[in-house]
Amino acid sequence: MEMAPRAAMMAIKSAGTPPRIVVGAIDDNMVYPLLVWAWSLHHNSETGSRFVIGHLAGTLSDHNRATLGQLLDFMGIEHEFRALPFDNRFITQGHISPTTFAKLFSLT
Numbered sequence: 001m002e003m004a005p006r007a008a009m010m011a012i013k014s015a016g017t018p019p020r021i022v023v024g025a026i027d028d029n030m031v032y033p034l035l036v037w038a039w040s041l042h043h044n045s046e047t048g049s050r051f052v053i054g055h056l057a058g059t060l061s062d063h064n065r066a067t068l069g070q071l072l073d074f075m076g077i078e079h080e081f082r083a084l085p086f087d088n089r090f091i092t093q094g095h096i097s098p099t100t101f102a103k104l105f106s107l108t
Contacts, residue, residue, distance in 0.1 A: 019048035019078060027059035035071055042077045050078040057083050 022041055026034050034053070042049045051072070055065075065081055072079045 017047040019050040020045060021052060022049050023052045023054070025054040025056075027055060028061055028064050031060075031064045031068060034068065038072060038077055038079075039075055042075065048078075050080075052080050052082060054082045054084050057085055 022038075024034065024037065038049075038051055042051075053068070060081075060083075069079070069081070
């Protein structure tokens with residue numbers, strides 16, 4: 001099955017309904033899994049989706065960020081990358097991963 005061009009995919013979504021905002025966080029190890037996650041959520045959404053993708057400074061290479069951006073654009077998925085500074089709470093709260101913190105900080 002061929003992937004529909006961006007214009008066709010956007011026409012499928014409900015007209016006039018704002019997209020859902022989806023927040024996630026990644027590093028270089030999660031580039032390809034993020035694409036599966038983003039496509040699945042976007043493809044199955046009735047209102048469309050807008051992704052805010054947080055990453056801790058220095059954990060997502062420029063190459064991987066550019067690749068993600070190009071592929072998300074190709075799939076017609078609105079997105080925004082947010083580089084987040086390291087925070088000392090990442091160490092003191094050992095049971096919560098840095099990517100979890102990045103998701104929370106991306107919401108602000």
